[in-house]
Amino acid sequence: MTIGAKVHSPASFNYAQALLRVAQRQGRDLSAMAEQANVLQEACRAERAKLRRFLEGPHIPTENKLDLIQKACAGKVDPLLCDLLKLLVARGRSRLMLDILDIFIDMVSSSKGIHYGRVETAAPLDEDQRDRLRATLEAFTHARLRIEYGVDPYLLGGVVFQYKDQLVDGSVRGKLNELRKRLDATHLS
Incomplete structure (x- = not known):
């Protein structure tokens, strides 16, 4: 299990920030753009990332990549x-695409007062449990949250919550690891 703060490259942040500023200046629908960015992310991650491999492939001519982007976006994605996608491909920076889209989505959500968090539990939560947990975490963070849920049986029980650069490990496994470290630090004679 890997839970930790996402580390974004400065270049990715700059591209995402520029996209947000231009979109705001032009009066674009940021919510719609964030949804489209999310769909693009999913498409790049789906089917074993065939689309991403195509766009990042050094052996594929740039013109072919640009044509694919133009056809895929036509009438479906904000120009x-x-x-942005065409610019990244033309500059040989398509490997930053997912990161840029991720940052852009986060920026749009943050501007609306919605923040992302991630919750890992040992077993799946039903809808009622998710709602109660979200309410508790929103009170804890003083923010409206959109939470991504994951299951990791190695946690044994409890919850691991990631929010911004904070990690709260309330899992049984985390508590056992903490106890083991304290016992290792104690020199018994």
Whole structure:
């Protein structure tokens, strides 16, 4: 299990920030753009990332990549997003695409007062448990949250919560590891 703060490259942050600023200046629908960015992310991650491998492939001519982007975006994706993708491909920076889209989505959500968090539990939670946990975490963070849920049986029980650069490990496994470290630090004679 890997839970920790996401580390974004400065270049990715700059591209995402520029996209947000231009979109705001032009009065674009940021919510719609964030949804489209999310769909693009899913498409790049789906089917074993065939689309991403195509766009990042050094052996594929840039013109072919640009044609694919133009056809895929036509009428479905905001032209600013499409232009960003074409710019990244033209500059040989398509490997930053997922990171940029991720940052952009986070920026749009943050501007609306919605923040992302991630919860890992040992077993799946039903809808009622998710709602109660979300309410508790929103009170804890003083923020509206959109939570991504994951299951990791190695936690044994409890919850691990990631929010921004904070990690709260309330799992049984985490408590056992903490206890083991304290016992290792104690020199018994």
